[in-house]
Amino acid sequence: MTLEILTANSLGTVRHGFFTRRGGASSGVFGGLNCGPGSSDQAEIVEINRTRVAAAMDVPLTHLVTVHQVHSPDVATVTGPLKEKPKADAIVTATPGVALGILTADCQPVLFSDPVAGVIGAAHAGWRGARDGVLERTLDAMEALGATRGNVTAVIGPCISQPVYEVGPEFLEDFMVEAPTYSRFFTNGGGDRYLFDLPSFGLHRLREEGVGQAEWTRHCTYSDPGRFFSYRRTTHAGEADYGRLISVIRL
Numbered sequence: 001m002t003l004e005i006l007t008a009n010s011l012g013t014v015r016h017g018f019f020t021r022r023g024g025a026s027s028g029v030f031g032g033l034n035c036g037p038g039s040s041d042q043a044e045i046v047e048i049n050r051t052r053v054a055a056a057m058d059v060p061l062t063h064l065v066t067v068h069q070v071h072s073p074d075v076a077t078v079t080g081p082l083k084e085k086p087k088a089d090a091i092v093t094a095t096p097g098v099a100l101g102i103l104t105a106d107c108q109p110v111l112f113s114d115p116v117a118g119v120i121g122a123a124h125a126g127w128r129g130a131r132d133g134v135l136e137r138t139l140d141a142m143e144a145l146g147a148t149r150g151n152v153t154a155v156i157g158p159c160i161s162q163p164v165y166e167v168g169p170e171f172l173e174d175f176m177v178e179a180p181t182y183s184r185f186f187t188n189g190g191g192d193r194y195l196f197d198l199p200s201f202g203l204h205r206l207r208e209e210g211v212g213q214a215e216w217t218r219h220c221t222y223s224d225p226g227r228f229f230s231y232r233r234t235t236h237a238g239e240a241d242y243g244r245l246i247s248v249i250r251l
Contacts, residue, residue, distance in 0.1 A: 003033065003056055004227065008155040010213055014113045014120065015057060015099075016249040018157035018217060020227040024049045029239050034229070036103050036244025050246070057099045057248050064248065066101040067091055069124045073133040075141040090123035090138040094145040099250035105231040106160040106221050108202050109247035112138060114147035120249050125156075125202055127171075131178060135205050149210045157247045158219035158228050162187065162197040165222075165232075171196065221245070 003023035007016060024033025025048045030041040033049050047061070054064040067076050068085040075090040080098060091100045092112075100122040102109045107126035114120075123129075123138045139149055166189050175182040185201045186194045199216040206214040221228040234242035 003052060005056060006157065006217060006219065008111075008215065008217060010153050010215055011111065011113050011155055011249075012115055012153075014115060014249060014251065016111050016113075016247075017056065018109060018111075018219075018247045019053060019056075019245060020158075021229055021243060021245065022227065023052065025052075026243060029234070029241055030243040032243065033246070034243030035101070035246035036105075038103075039244060040241045041243070053101070053246055053248060054099065057250055059097060059099045059250060063097060064099045064101050065091060065093075066103065066246075069103060071124075071126055071128045073129060073137050075121075075123075075134070075137045077141055077145065089125070089129050089134050090121060090141070092119065092121040092138060092141040092145060093251070094119045096251040099248050101246050101248045103244040103246055104157075104159065104221075105229040105234075105242050105244050108159040108198060109157040109245070110135060110138070110154055110202065110206075111157065111247060111249045112142060112152055112154045113249065114142060114151045116151045117146040117148065118251060119145045119147040120251055122247065122249055127196065127198060127201070130198070130202050130205055131175065135202065136209050139209055139211065150212050152211045153213040154206045154211050155214075156199050156202050156216040158217060158221050158245065159199055160222050160230065160232060161199065161220035162195050163223075164220065165196045165198060166190075166193045167196050168193060
């Protein structure tokens, strides 16, 4: 099966892709393109999958740069291959030939491009990272490389959508402490539960920062098991582990 790569017209000619699970070598619960070395999948199979992704982006595997994601607001600025993965949840570069990769399985993968300055970024933004400022810090790091916020396009890829993202009252309370206006990202669920709109929250934070354009591809990871891995769906199914999707951008 060939790779399936979702793209956004708004990112123009910069090479990028939100890869689905199709076209990979993994099997079982990881069936397809599992690109997560932190999973319990076979390491050599994950490397095969990542090699296929690198080839699709026309870079050697060494130049497909990812980080050790920890749900933080921290950003790594890179100029080439890394000997060790820093703990961070976003990456930026102005170096041609370096592909920035982010792994997700319900959280938001966000790809950034300032085509005028020739600066790109990629961020992993779950609810915690988005709330704590990873998107804003990614833009700060891009500006340090010469980007201008108003020239940046940011695209949120496949992530969990509001109808299937049920949270408890304490989750809502944490957001209300940050800003009472955040209540608009929640609707009532069953009983004392709420439904959280993660991509709308991400778009709000991006637009508040003054990016030139921000959009979501409108793909839900939870609701489409044939195309996407989902941590929450795996949890509900009682499975032992789950695959990780990869989203990549390069100059």
